[in-house]
Amino acid sequence: MAIRTSGIIPGFGGTDFLQMKNQLAELQRQLGSGKKSETYAGLGLDRSLALSFQGSRSQVASYQQNISLVQTRIKIMDTALSGVQKTVASTKTSLTSIDFTLASGRTVGQLAASNSLDAVIGMLNSDDGGRYLFGGRQTGTPPVLDSAAIMAGQGTKDGFKQALLERMQADLGSSAASPERDAGATGRLTLSGAAASPITLAEDGAHAFGLKLDNVTGAVGGATATMTAGPPASLSIATGAGTAKAGENLTIGFKLPDGSTERITLTAVAADSPTVGPGQFRIGATQTETLANMRGALGDGLAKLVSTGLAAASATEAGEDFFKGETNAAVLAGPPAVQPGVAKRLVPGVSGTMADAVAFDTPANAENRTLRWYQGDRISGDPRATAAAQVDTAVSVTYGARADEEALRATIQNLAVASAVTFQNDDTLAKERYQALASRVASGLSGQGAAQTVTSIQIEIASANSNADAAKARHKETDAMLTGLLSDVTGVNNEELAAQIVALQTMMQASYQTSSMLSKLTLVNYL
Known part of the structure; x- marks a missing residue:
């Protein structure tokens, strides 16, 4: 008779014990890791579900990474734009101060504008890990040159100060190095001589420079005004x-290069009046004498207007020429074609100077001799569309920006204009000219009448941030759901596992005990 010593169940051999041992090890692994299998193949029919859920989670993680990157950049941009606004507000306060103390030819307000220009340029050159945020699609280099280069130029290319001088020479009708202080500056108007009758005042040609006669109102007995x-x-x-x-008085209206208007009012005073103030003329013994006195008052008024209001308007318009530059598509088309924003430069007149200039140079020539202050992307239509990120399925946010956008360009432009003009203590009209300039700069910095403001840029970028936030919230919920579903497919029930382990251990222990007992059984003991 054969005595079995390998177990109590027929057919239950050593390989069965090994399988039980392996099964126990697998159950213990599952209990420790919380996973049914270390591979997708081990999940059996649930493999496709697990792969699908994990793929969806990976996509959500990719969107969340995009959102984090976008929101970091938007935060940097918003901080920069807020800084620009604070800087502008402070500068306007300094410029509108009544203080006219000069230091090296500039007022406290102008020095503040110069410092603000450097600060704003630094803010618009903000970057995130080497990616510049205000250059549109061109992100590898700072979009705005430093103020020293903008003002003085680089190499063979002129900066703003040279363009400003040439524009003021053209508007004031003077080739002097300081046309605003030139007593012979005409404002591009020709006034008849002191003894001439009638008085004539005429523009020196059909061009865009200098003072333009607008209208004449009022009446003075013995004088007839015809325009x-x-x-x-x-x-x-x-x-x-x-x-x-x-x-009685006559008022002559003028249009200035920056679109503003000025008036000179000529008022008659009695022949025996002890004083004759600015804009006044004595009534003479004859009409001819009265007319001569009127002509003297007009000449004085023109000289003052040229040195103050016109000079300030010319500086403001020079800023437009240099910083906004040429925008006419037909002119830019060439040939050769030139990208928008190239400075508008003048061609000398027949005298060989800018004093009688009547036309702008071609964009190609201007490009060759003039520095561009903005080095970023110039051709993208919508600045916001120059940077985009997908934050959800079929959902993208756009958050790009360009330093040459109207509001940002105008800020740099006006700060540069305020910084560039200088004054002298011995100039009796310097303070009035400064006030005319400061009021224009302050208006430009305020964005009065502008289609875009710094705040409107912030609002548009904030909208992108809000959309990213909404997507972030959706992804948080989606990820939680996917995590739960994936856990259902790949995870284990610890209570069930524990019960299986105990049952398996009990079976193995019983089998081992029985095998041990049978291994000691002999024929004698059996009989």
């Missing part, structure tokens, strides 16, 4: 019927 529209426009004041009376 010819042109271009070029002209004004004639001749003797006429009647006699001038104290208090």
Whole structure:
């Protein structure tokens, strides 16, 4: 009779014990890792579900990474734009101060504008890990040159100060190095001589520079004013019927290069008046004498206007020429074609100077001799579309920006204009010229009448951030759901595992005990 010593169940051999041992090891592994299998193949029919859930989680993680990157960049951009606004507000306060103390030819307000220019340029050159955020699609280099280069130029290329001088020479009609202080500056108007009758005042040609006659209002007895529209426009004041009376006046309106207007009012005062103030003229013994006195008052008024309002308007317009530059697509088309934003430069007149300039140079020539302050992307239509990120299925946010956008360009432009003009203590009209300039710069920094403001840029970028936030919240919920579903497929029930382990251990122990007992059994013991 054969005695079995390998177990109590027929057919249950050593390989069965090895399988039980391996099964126990696998159950213990599952209990320790919390996973049914270390590989997808081990999941059996649930493998496709697990792969699908894991793929979805990976996509969500990719979106979340994009959102984190976008929101970091938007935060940097918003901080920069807020800094620009604070800097501008502080500068406006300094510029509108009544203080006219000069240091090296500039006021405290101008020095503040110069410091602000450096600060704003630094903010617009903000980057995230070497990616510049205000250059549109061009992200590898700072989009704005430093102020020293912008003002003075680089190499053979002129900067803003040279363009400013040439524009002021053209508007004021003077080739002097300081046209605003030139007593011979005409504002591009020709006034008849002191003894001439009638008085004539005429534009020196059909061009965009200098003062332009706009209108004449009021009446003075014994004088007849006649205006010819042109271009070029002209004004004639001749003797006429009647006699001038104290208090009567003529007002002549002028258009300035920056679109603003100024007026000179000529008011008659009695012949025996002890004083004759600015804009006043004495009534003479004859109409011819009265007309001569009126002409003297007009000449004085023009000289003052040229040195103050016109000089300030010219500086403001020079800023437009240099920083906004040429935007006319037909002109830029060439040939050769030139990208937008190239500075508008003047061609000398027949005198060989800018004093009688009548036209702008070609964009190609201007490009060759003028520095570009903005080095970023110039051709993208929508600045926001120059940077985009997908934050969800079929959902992208756009958050790009360019330093040459209207609001940002105008900020740099006006700060540069305020910084570039200098004054002298011995110039009796310097303070009034500064006030005319400061008011224009402050208006430009305020964005009055502008289609875009720094705040509007912030709002647009904040909208992208809000969309990213909404997607972030959705992904958080989706990830939690996918994690749960994946856990259901790949995870284990610890209570069930524990029960299986105990049952398996009990079976193995019983088998081992029985095998041990049978191994000691002999025929004698059996009988």
